[in-house]
Amino acid sequence: MPLRFRNLDVTPDDPVEAWGFEGMLAAIDRGYAADWRKLVAAVASNPDLRPTFDAARDAADSRSAVAVLDAALEAVERTPAEQARARLRDAFRGTRMTQAELAAHLGTSRPRLSSYLTGKVTPSMEVLVAIEAVAERNRALARSQNVVLL
Numbered sequence: 001m002p003l004r005f006r007n008l009d010v011t012p013d014d015p016v017e018a019w020g021f022e023g024m025l026a027a028i029d030r031g032y033a034a035d036w037r038k039l040v041a042a043v044a045s046n047p048d049l050r051p052t053f054d055a056a057r058d059a060a061d062s063r064s065a066v067a068v069l070d071a072a073l074e075a076v077e078r079t080p081a082e083q084a085r086a087r088l089r090d091a092f093r094g095t096r097m098t099q100a101e102l103a104a105h106l107g108t109s110r111p112r113l114s115s116y117l118t119g120k121v122t123p124s125m126e127v128l129v130a131i132e133a134v135a136e137r138n139r140a141l142a143r144s145q146n147v148v149l150l
Contacts, residue, residue: 003031016042017049024056028065036069044076085119088128092117094135106130 027035103113115121
């Protein structure tokens, strides 16, 4: 069943800018993924909506919806450097190796790899792609052995 606003002169089809506090609150508590995507896109692209969104977020009953929206907003508001660093860290975790093991595999030092993971140094794309490839090989091996990786 689609989201419907109660006692409002706007509908979910109107721009989020017209929803106001009550519309945003309804979307958070009773909306669905499509409504949340619309809300996140509007808040991320229009900083003037942030105070109203934050007030609705704080008043919302659905803590799980708030957590999803927070994560989505964080993801869209990341800079390219933050996105690359997150990919690098995710890939590193996926390798299931220690920093020393992965550094040796890549032909670099553990301190250098650590500087990449902390964001002190930005690695080349080749490093990111290499680490993602190791992580993907690990996932493929685990799938072939029916192992669940956490």
